[in-house]
Every structure is written in structure tokens, then in C-alpha cells.
Amino acid sequence: xxxxxxxxxxxxxxxxxxxxxxxxxxxxxxxxxxxxxxxxxxxxxxxxxxxxxxxxxxxxxxxxxxxxxxxxxxxxxxxxxxxxxxxxxxxxxxxxxxxxxxx
Amino acid sequence: xxxxxxxxxxxxxxxxxxxxxxxxxxxxxxxxxxxxxxxxxxxxxxxxxxxxxxxxxxxxxxxxxxxxxxxxxxxxxxxxxxxxxxxxxxxxxxxxxxxxxxxxxxxxxxxxxxxxxxxxxxxxxxxxxxxxxxxxxxxxxxxxxxxxxxxxxxxxxxxxxxxxxxxxxxxxxxxxxxxxxxxxxxxxxxxxxxxxxxxxxxxxxxxxxxxxxxxxxxxxxxxxxxxxxxxxxxxxxxxxxxxxxxxxxxxxxxxxxxxxxxxxxxxxxxxxxxxxxxxxxxxxxxxxxxxxxxxxxxxxxxxxxxxxxxxxxxxxxxxxxxxxxxxxxxxxxx
Numbered sequence: 041x042x043x044x045x046x047x048x049x050x051x052x053x054x055x056x057x058x059x060x061x062x063x064x065x066x067x068x069x070x071x072x073x074x075x076x077x078x079x080x081x082x083x084x085x086x087x088x089x090x091x092x093x094x095x096x097x098x099x100x101x102x103x104x105x106x107x108x109x110x111x112x113x114x115x116x117x118x119x120x121x122x123x124x125x126x127x128x129x130x131x132x133x134x135x136x137x138x139x140x141x142x143x
Numbered sequence: 144x145x146x147x148x149x150x151x152x153x154x155x156x157x158x159x160x161x162x163x164x165x166x167x168x169x170x171x172x173x174x175x176x177x178x179x180x181x182x183x184x185x186x187x188x189x190x191x192x193x194x195x196x197x198x199x200x201x202x203x204x205x206x207x208x209x210x211x212x213x214x215x216x217x218x219x220x221x222x223x224x225x226x227x228x229x230x231x232x233x234x235x236x237x238x239x240x241x242x243x244x245x246x247x248x249x250x251x252x253x254x255x256x257x258x259x260x261x262x263x264x265x266x267x268x269x270x271x272x273x274x275x276x277x278x279x280x281x282x283x284x285x286x287x288x289x290x291x292x293x294x295x296x297x298x299x300x301x302x303x304x305x306x307x308x309x310x311x312x313x314x315x316x317x318x319x320x321x322x323x324x325x326x327x328x329x330x331x332x333x334x335x336x337x338x339x340x341x342x343x344x345x346x347x348x349x350x351x352x353x354x355x356x357x358x359x360x361x362x363x364x365x366x367x368x369x370x371x372x373x374x375x376x377x378x379x380x381x382x383x384x385x386x387x388x389x390x391x392x393x394x395x396x397x398x399x400x401x402x403x404x405x406x407x408x409x410x411x412x413x414x415x416x417x418x419x420x421x422x423x424x425x426x427x428x429x430x431x432x433x434x435x436x437x438x439x440x441x442x443x444x445x446x447x448x449x450x451x452x453x454x455x456x457x458x459x460x461x462x463x464x465x466x467x468x469x470x471x472x473x474x475x476x477x
Binding site for chain 2: 055056057060106107108110112115116117119120121137138139140
């Protein structure tokens with residue numbers, strides 16, 4: 041992770057049991073390197089490489105999230121925003137909620 | 144670029160509905176979600192005024208949303224229901240003991256009386272001790288069979304008219320697939336019904352039958368409902384997991400697949416010539432059963448006699464096993 045003011049600050053949150061793959065930590069404030077244009081798809085790989093603690097197959101399937109994980113950007117369904125193509129903005133909150141747990 | 148709500152209310156949409164593809168804002172989503180559940184209740188005649196209803200409560204997302212929505216609809220549409228929470232403590236350390244805390248929270252939040260019944264007091268066995276005996280294969284069979292009966296017993300203790308469970312559209316579509324794969328025509332016919340009742344057994348209903356899991360989770364999130372979200376520590380070996388993964392893959396390709404499978408299941412009918420299992424009462428415990436002795440009693444006997452495979456899988460295998468035990472006993476007698 042690069043530091044400095046020129047990076048892209050975003051907040052990443054996990055819920056519904058998805059946090060179990062991230063050391064049970066629900067909220068992560070991160071600064072993404074400013075060397076590229078960040079899309080949600082790129083962020084998924086960045087999360088896998090930098091935040092994920094275990095069993096990546098429970099988070100990613102191919103180049104998107106595993107079916108059953110909901111993604112919200114600033115409390116809006118990513119399916120309204122172009123999913124992986126959405127371009128991250130400074131200060132965005134990206135929330136991943138698993139629907140697969142419990143019962 | 145924000146997307147506008149399909150209902151033309153002028154607000155920004157927050158969710159794309161999997162069932163219809165509509166983009167809805169928060170308020171229109173709440174309205175659609177709640178009204179659809181009301182329609183399921185109304186069209187299926189799930190309740191009568193004055194009914195006492197036990198909500199099968201696990202502390203998970205489905206039963207938490209069910210309790211919240213039933214309370215809300217009961218007030219909004221004057222159903223005249225008396226609502227209770229009924230929880231089963233299977234005795235799974237690190238799972239049910241934690242989730243029961245959530246149920247107690249529901250009891251306080253929704254002001255509903257709560258009854259907790261444990262496998263230990265009903266059967267003399269906890270799931271922890273069953274798994275210690277039989278290993279991690281087939282344990283979900285025990286848990287499922289025991290829970291079904293435990294809910295019935297709890298309902299009898301509470302004196303309710305009906306048990307409402309949080310089965311959602313995804314659960315029902317999974318069950319349809321599983322019953323097709325197993326060739327279980329009797330269950331295939333029953334599993335899509337929003338309400339089931341029979342002589343001697345309590346009425347059960349599924350108000351969330353047409354409600355997608357995605358929407359239940361979104362509703363709980365936006366309403367800030369607190370639920371317990373840990374996978375059962377024994378679950379990963381369950382057959383249902385495969386049906387679930389398959390269904391989620393289908394949903395990704397075509398979101399209406401879930402509701403389509405339910406509709407297909409509803410339209411399947413067995414020919415009149417197909418022999419269906421008769422429903423009668425267990426000769427040991429008196430609960431409804433399709434056999435002389437019900438599955439719960441057979442499983443329990445297996446546990447108590449140190450033959451836990453009794454009642455699981457093919458009966459021919461069990462007979463072989465029993466013969467082997469008898470042969471050994473005979474030898475010892477010599």
C-alpha cells in the first residue's frame with residue numbers, strides 16, 4: 041500500500057459473515073496507489089492480494105465476487121452501477137455482504 | 144450517474160430487484176418487499192384472525208426479518224395474530240449458543256414471548272455429542288429430523304395454531320432441485336406449498352416463500368436489523384450446499400431462475416397411478432410419520448444402541464450391519 045495524499049482513499053466494509061475471511065475485521069480504511077484508474081474489478085483483486093486472510097475461493101470466483109456476495113457502493117447495489125466496471129471515487133464506501141451464512 | 148427509481152417517485156434507486164429487474168429506491172423497495180409478503184399471506188390464506196403463531200427463530204437473517212415483517216404486517220393489516228418466538232437449541236457449541244443471544248434480542252426488540260427447547264432435554268443428545276458419535280458425515284440428517292419434530296413439540300407446548308418458518312425463495316428452489324435429484328416425489332409435491340397441514344400435525348407456513356435471499360439481506364441491512372451470521376460449524380458436508388452453489392451460479396446468469404424453479408415445482412404433478420407414502424402416526428412417539436416408526440425414533444434408537452447408522456442411507460446396508468452385530472453377539476454367546 042502506498043502512502044501519501046495523492047492516493048485514492050476509500051472505505052471497505054464486510055458484513056453478513058464475509059468479515060470472517062478478513063480476520064473478523066469489518067471496516068478497513070485504505071489508500072489505493074494513484075498510479076492507475078481504479079475500477080471495482082481492480083479493487084477485488086487488490087482486496088484479495090492485500091486484505092484477504094483465507095480461502096480466496098469463498099470471496100472471488102473468476103474475475104468477480106462469488107455468487108451470493110452482495111456489493112454496495114455508498115449504499116447502492118453495484119448492479120445499478122455497472123458492477124466491476126464502476127470507477128471508484130475518492131471517499132467511496134464499498135460494502136460486501138455475504139448472503140450465504142446463517143440459518 | 145445515479146439511476147432513478149423505476150416507480151418514478153423521483154428518488155435515486157438503491158437496489159436492482161433480482162425477480163423483476165426493477166431499480167427501486169429505499170422506500171419503494173420496503174413497500175414492494177412488505178406488500179409481496181402480505182400478498183403471499185393473503186393469497187395463500189396462511190393465517191386466520193385470532194391465530195397464535197410461533198415463528199421458528201434461529202437468530203439468522205431469515206427468521207429475524209420474518210419476525211420484524213410479521214409484527215409490522217400484523218399491525219398494518221390487522222391480522223389479529225398473537226406472535227411468539229420458538230427456538231431450538233441443538234447444542235452446537237460456538238454456533239447455536241451464540242445465535243440464541245440474537246433471538247433473545249429479537250424477543251426484546253419485537254416484544255414477543257420466547258420459548259427455547261433443547262435437543263438435550265427432548266432427546267438426551269446434543270448435536271455436539273451426536274457428532275462425537277457419528278462423525279461429520281450425515282450429521283445434518285439428525286439435526287434436520289430432530290429439529291422438525293422439536294418445533295412441533297415446542298408449538299404444542301406453546302399451544303399455537305401454526306408455525307411460521309423463514310424459508311425463502313432460494314431455500315425452496317434448492318429443495319425443489321434436491322428432491323428432483325433424489326427422485327423424492329412425495330416431498331417434491333409438498334415442498335413448494337406455502338402452507339402445509341395434516342391430521343395430527345401442526346400447520347406450518349412459509350410467508351417468505353417468494354422472497355429472494357438477496358432482498359432479505361438488503362432489507363435487513365437498510366433497516367439495520369441485527370442478525371447472527373455464522374455458518375454452522377458442522378454444515379460444510381451437507382448435500383444442500385451443492386444445490387445452493389449450483390442455484391447461485393444459475394441466479395448469476397439469469398436472476399429469475401429461482402422463481403422459475405419454484406413455479407416449475409408448483410406445476411409438477413404425480414400421475415394418479417404413482418404410489419405415495421401413507422401418512423400415519425409413529426407407533427412409538429405418536430408423531431406423524433410415513434412409516435410404522437418415525438425417522439426421529441429410528442435415529443434415536445440407533446444412537447442409544449450404539450448403531451448410529453441406523454436410519455441413514457439404504458435400508459439394505461443397515462440390515463447387513465444389523466446382521467453383522469447379531470452374528471457377533473451369537474459368537475460371544477458361544
